[in-house]
Amino acid sequence: MRKVIGAAFISLDGVMQAPGGPDEDTTGGFALGGWLFNSFDEEVGQQIDRLFSGDFDLLLGRRTYDIFAAYWPFVEGEDKALGARFDRAAKYVVTRGDQPLPWQNSHRVPDMSALAELKRGDGPDLIIQGSSTLYPQLLKAGLIDRLTVMTFPVVLGSGKRLFGDGTPPLSMRMIDHEVTGGGTVIATYEPDGGVKPGSFQAIPPTAAELERRHRMKEGLW
Structure with a gap:
């Protein structure tokens, strides 16, 4: 069985849109392309080299x-x-559209069920670059095996985020991390089940707390 491995460049506020250049992705009026x-x-750079050091296929959203x-x-x-390695690799594109996929070794993946079937088959691991719209779908379907998040010391304020609309609640277990000389935090995670809420409250709720909860429930807080 293959693994699905994500690798994302993000800002401190979770934006991953257009890290590479000003004209990479201006959708939504994004004006800070090339922030990376x-x-x-x-x-x-060494982390990227390690990511693509072995055999791999690419898993991409249509825009990426x-x-x-x-x-x-x-x-x-x-x-x-x-570029030559990307050229040789199979490119699996998650899209419901029928637009041409002219790059050699490109294959259409219509939905998460088809991707799950692909993942169960033989072949190298599937590596995701960019493709912000994929992460909520993949996490909801339980198809992500590992995620490396490279968090850069910049705040962008708006733009497409790694964990966008539709992302399910889940726990992640860190398996590796480092802080680069430039202040980037590189952390690698694996899924670790659902979120298990708890409470630090050490005493029964006071009358003031009960009143606060009531106002919160009524939309008055």
């Missing part, structure tokens, strides 16, 4: 696929080797 450039450091397909097959310079 001045925070990228050697340790983050469009971004990748217009860039990576044509890249030159120091990124050419990674």
